[in-house]
Structure formats: C-alpha cells, structure tokens
Amino acid sequence: xxxxxxxxxxxxxxxxxxxxxxxxxxxxxxxxxxxxxxxxxxxxxxxxxxxxxxxxxxxxxxxxxxxxxxxxxxxxxxxxxxxxxxxxxxxxxxxxxxxxxxxxxxxxxxxxxxxxxxxxxxxxxxxxxxxxxxxxxx
Numbered sequence: 001x002x003x004x005x006x007x008x009x010x011x012x013x014x015x016x017x018x019x020x021x022x023x024x025x026x027x028x029x030x031x032x033x034x035x036x037x038x039x040x041x042x043x044x045x046x047x048x049x050x051x052x053x054x055x056x057x058x059x060x061x062x063x064x065x066x067x068x069x070x071x072x073x074x075x076x077x078x079x080x081x082x083x084x085x086x087x088x089x090x091x092x093x094x095x096x097x098x099x100x101x102x103x104x105x106x107x108x109x110x111x112x113x114x115x116x117x118x119x120x121x122x123x124x125x126x127x128x129x130x131x132x133x134x135x136x137x138x
Contacts, residue, residue, distance in 0.1 A: 040086040041110035045093070046135050047080040049073050050120030058118075059094040060087050077137040095126055102126045 045058060045066070051073045058066035065085045073080040087110050094105045095118055104126035108116060113130035120126055 038088045041089060041114065043085050043087045043091065043110050043114055043116065044082065045116045045118065046082040047071060048117050048119045049078050051080040055098045057096045060085065060091045079137050093128065095128060097126060100124045104128050
C-alpha cells in the first residue's frame with residue numbers, strides 16, 4: 001500500500017513539474033494572457049535653445065516623464081535642462097510648451113539615436129532632433 005502511494009505521489013510531483021515547465025514555455029496549460037516584457041533602453045533628452053521661463057512637459061509612449069515650470073536656456077552653453085529616462089526600442093516622444101501652445105512629436109530608435117534635443121525656435125515652433133552622439137556643452 002505504501003509503495004502504491006509513493007508511486008502516486010511521485011507521479012503527481014512529476015505532473016505538477018511538467019505543468020509548471022509548460023506554463024513558462026507557453027505550452028498547453030500555460031498562461032497565454034501573460035504580458036510580454038519589453039526591453040528598455042537609456043534615452044537622454046536635452047532642452048536646448050529658445051526657452052525663456054517656459055513650462056515644458058514631455059511624454060514617452062503616453063507616460064509623463066518630465067514636467068517643469070520656469071525653464072530657461074543658459075545662453076552661454078545653449079542648454080536649459082536635461083534628463084535621462086528609459087524607453088522601449090521605438091518610443092513615441094511628445095513635447096508641449098507653454099505659454100505659446102507649441103507641440104511636437106517624434107518616433108525615435110532608442111538603440112540608434114539615444115539622444116534627443118528639444119529646441120524652441122524664434123517663431124515658437126518646437127524642433128525635436130535625435131542624435132547618435134552625446135551633446136557637448138562648452
């Protein structure tokens with residue numbers, strides 16, 4: 001009797017182990033609704049020329065990653081502010097600036113161009129410029 005129960009117990013353990021293995025591999029019995037994790041990549045965003053006491057908001061893939069009031073460009077180095085964040089391989093970047101209602105958006109390839117410059121032109125238009133290389137400030 002004990003021998004039969006031990007075999008039954010081992011069979012149950014093996015079945016549970018197989019089910020756990022198949023779940024992790026997406027096999028029958030697996031959780032097909034599980035979210036797939038996306039790789040994240042570093043992204044450096046820099047606010048450059050044209051800002052004079054502006055409020056700036058930056059969204060990446062619809063998620064607010066930056067919001068700051070009183071942003072002004074340091075004219076000696078053409079830089080107002082900068083920040084680092086993480087994004088998926090092809091993030092959609094949206095920028096809004098007030099006052100003036102300037103809006104712009106761009107899709108970038110974070111692996112190829114992990115640096116993005118944001119500039120506000122004299123006529124109030126936003127320019128979003130992806131770059132392969134880091135920005136240098138004097």
